[in-house]
């Protein structure tokens with residue numbers, strides 16, 4: 001690769017760091033970017049810059065937002081008595097796509113995973129407990145992934161919330177154990193939500 005200019009080599013290196021992109025794909029993408037109209041290539045660069053400059057976590061639920069509150073927290077029509085707890089913003093997107101949930105969310109920004117060095121302190125649990133304390137929730141739905149770590153995280157949270165007068169449920173096990181919410185199709189997610197069980 002001695003013939004690559006420094007900036008082409010750098011672009012390939014950057015692309016190859018993306019998940020699921022190997023060296024060959026990175027090269028293909030780099031040559032594609034060199035071939036398209038400069039304005040098209042710069043739109044991509046701009047989109048990356050804009051998303052990093054403008055997108056932050058919602059100050060209430062930790063969903064992705066472009067202002068202090070995400071669009072779900074800003075929506076007065078959402079059911080204020082239902083709170084669905086998920087690991088990541090992309091899990092929230094999957095549940096939203098199922099179109100059946102009208103309550104609010106709380107995004108943990110991770111799960112308890114001791115082997116990866118993720119403890120409860122790194123999740124948004126203090127904010128969750130504060131919301132439950134000051135909110136009007138009647139039901140908390142655990143929608144962590146049905147994995148050992150997701151289940152452990154849900155158990156930890158149900159213990160944290162045990163003294164509050166509310167019902168704690170979890171998604172029905174229509175989702176195969178070990179499967180990941182973001183890859184589960186929306187019909188199955190809708191079933192899992194409507195068939196949720198007492199934790």
Ligand SMILES: [Zn+2]
Pocket residue numbers: 058059060061062063069070071072073074
């Ligand atoms: Zn929010």
